[in-house]
Amino acid sequence: MLIAFNNEKRKPWLLVGVSLFNKENNMSNHEKFMQMAIDLAEYNVREGQGGPFGAVIVKDGMVLARSANKVVPNNDPTAHAEVSAIRLACQELGTYSLAGCEIYTSCEPCPMCLGAIYWARIDKIYYANTKADAAEIGFDDHFIYQELDLPMSERRLPVVQMMRNEALGAFKLWSESEGKTEY
Amino acid sequence: MLIAFNNEKRKPWLLVGVSLFNKENNMSNHEKFMQMAIDLAEYNVREGQGGPFGAVIVKDGMVLARSANKVVPNNDPTAHAEVSAIRLACQELGTYSLAGCEIYTSCEPCPMCLGAIYWARIDKIYYANTKADAAEIGFDDHFIYQELDLPMSERRLPVVQMMRNEALGAFKLWSESEGKTEY
Numbered sequence: 001m002l003i004a005f006n007n008e009k010r011k012p013w014l015l016v017g018v019s020l021f022n023k024e025n026n027m028s029n030h031e032k033f034m035q036m037a038i039d040l041a042e043y044n045v046r047e048g049q050g051g052p053f054g055a056v057i058v059k060d061g062m063v064l065a066r067s068a069n070k071v072v073p074n075n076d077p078t079a080h081a082e083v084s085a086i087r088l089a090c091q092e093l094g095t096y097s098l099a100g101c102e103i104y105t106s107c108e109p110c111p112m113c114l115g116a117i118y119w120a121r122i123d124k125i126y127y128a129n130t131k132a133d134a135a136e137i138g139f140d141d142h143f144i145y146q147e148l149d150l151p152m153s154e155r156r157l158p159v160v161q162m163m164r165n166e167a168l169g170a171f172k173l174w175s176e177s178e179g180k181t182e183y
Numbered sequence: 184m185l186i187a188f189n190n191e192k193r194k195p196w197l198l199v200g201v202s203l204f205n206k207e208n209n210m211s212n213h214e215k216f217m218q219m220a221i222d223l224a225e226y227n228v229r230e231g232q233g234g235p236f237g238a239v240i241v242k243d244g245m246v247l248a249r250s251a252n253k254v255v256p257n258n259d260p261t262a263h264a265e266v267s268a269i270r271l272a273c274q275e276l277g278t279y280s281l282a283g284c285e286i287y288t289s290c291e292p293c294p295m296c297l298g299a300i301y302w303a304r305i306d307k308i309y310y311a312n313t314k315a316d317a318a319e320i321g322f323d324d325h326f327i328y329q330e331l332d333l334p335m336s337e338r339r340l341p342v343v344q345m346m347r348n349e350a351l352g353a354f355k356l357w358s359e360s361e362g363k364t365e366y
Contacts, residue, residue, distance in 0.1 A: 034346045041353035045360055052353035072364045076270055077279045077303040083261050096260045106350045111331060112298025118327045118340065119295060120260040125342045128350030137354045138365060144301045148294060148331060157301065159308045163217045167289045167311030170224035170235035171320045177228055181255045182321060 033058055033104040034128055036066060040081070041106040044068035051139065055081035055105040057089040057098065057122070064101065065089035081105060082113035086120045096183060098122050107134050110141035111148060216241055216287040217311055219249060223264070224289040227251035234322065238264035238288040240272040240281065240305070247284060248272035264288060265296035269303045279366060281305050290317050293324035294331060 027035065033056050040054025053069040065088035070079035082105050089098055099121040107129040109117060117125060135142060143156075152159045174180065210218065216239050223237025236252040248271035253262035265288050272281055282304040290312040292300060300308060318325060326339075335342045357363065 031346065035349065038346065038350045038353055041350070042356055045353060045356045045363070048360075048363065050364070051366070052357040054353075071279050071302075071366055075273045075277055075279050077273065077281070077366075078261065078266050078269060078299045080302075087259050087261060090258045090260065094258055096254050096258050098260070106353060108344075110298060110302075112295050112302060114331060115293060115295025115298060115324075115327055116261045118330065119254075119263075119293075123341075125340065127342065127344055128346045129354060130344070130347065133347070133351065133354055137358050141298075144298055145331070147301065148297060148328070157308065158306075159310065161291075161310055161313070163214065163221070163311045164313065164316070166218065167221045167224070168316065170221055170228060170237075170289060171312060171316055173225055173228045174235040175320050177231075180228070180231065181233070183234070183254055183260075 029061065030104075030126065033063070034106070034126055036063070037081075037104045037106040038128060040066055040068040049073050052137075053081040053105070053107050055085040055103060057085050057101050057103050059089075059093075059098075059101045064092050064098075078112065080110065080113050081107075082109050083116050086116055086122075090120070096120075102126065107131070111144045212244065213287075213309065216246070217289070217309060219246070220264075220287045220289040221311060223249055223251040232256050235320075236264040236288070236290050238268040238286060240268050240284050240286050242272075242276075242281075242284045247275050247281075261295065263293065263296050264290075265292050266299045269299055269305075273303070279303075285309065290314070294327045 037054040037056045041052045044050050044054065045052045049068060050072040051069040056066040057064045065085050067081050067084035067088055069081045070084050071077055082103060086098065089101065090096055101122050102124040103117060103122050104126045108127045108131045131141060147155045147157065220237040220239045224235045227233050227237065228235045232251060233255045234252040239249040240247045248268050250264050250267035250271055252264045253267050254260055265286060269281065272284065273279055284305050285307040286300060286305050287309045291310045291314045314324060330338045330340065
């Protein structure tokens with residue numbers, strides 16, 4: 001299955017692959033993809049690029065895209081490894097759907113990334129570290145899960161509804177428009 | 184408070200503002216910002232650019248960024264209006280934190296966007312249409328909320344844990360690294 005790695009003509013190997021090459025003879029394909037995600041996470045920390053998170057998206061045994069967490073270097077709070085890899089994979093395929101793809105992520109996805117994985121229609125998630133492991137080193141998304149479970153009026157983040165009548169017009173417009181791309 | 188709109192020297196008015204100019208004399212500032220989000224949503228449908236969703240991010244009474252839903256034109260399943268506006272606002276400020284900002288979104292945020300709003304540290308959410316309204320026109324994020332509430336083993340999307348021991352090394356590396364940017 002080495003073809004999965006060598007076929008990426010437009011994506012030369014990142015330096016992070018060193019540990020993979022040393023170990024790969026004894027690894028399953030699943031393990032190789034996860035090791036790649038872990039290597040991205042470690043490389044990110046070593047290079048001072050950001051948090052210890054990496055994600056790899058695979059289709060038909062081939063790596064489509066991979067990314068570490070890019071929140072700090074990109075000034076983008078949404079640039080978690082999973083979201084970044086999803087965006088890259090979609091660019092690679094030229095579509096907004098990753099149906100038929102699987103994601104390998106070095107840590108259990110947060111609610112934002114889980115949402116992104118669902119919207120991207122990814123088929124399966126493999127993860128390594130747990131959200132409890134992440135909380136122990138200071139990355140705690142538990143409060144987001146708690147907030148999502150609360151009625152809006154009880155959340156820490158204030159939420160106010162207004163102007164629903166005015167906004168319904170946009171939805172009506174969508175319902176009535178022809179030739180739209182449903183997604 | 185017109186200064187909030189006229190001061191944007193680097194961001195000329197979008198054509199979507201026509202309805203706003205007609206109504207603004209009788210509108211509060213909150214209503215003006217929400218109307219802007221609604222206008223973006225309507226404009227998006229009229230121009231065939233994508234779904235009927237718009238979001239505006241405001242700081243100190245000034246519009247920092249705004250975006251409609253860009254999933255289809257950008258081939259990016261994460262490019263909901265809120266996520267896109269967050270990315271733009273962060274680029275504008277040159278930081279990954281939108282503490283001190285408020286978001287006006289034409290529809291109740293989905294779990295992905297809510298997660299993004301929490302990670303971006305936005306202070307307050309204003310929304311117009313509800314997720315039930317969105318479901319009625321075919322945008323149903325209810326299944327994501329349901330999935331998040333289920334234990335992993337019962338979710339429709341298969342999730343597999345593997346190689347936690349190998350991945351913990353990246354977290355250890357982070358814990359021990361000096362000079363890192365905590366976010």
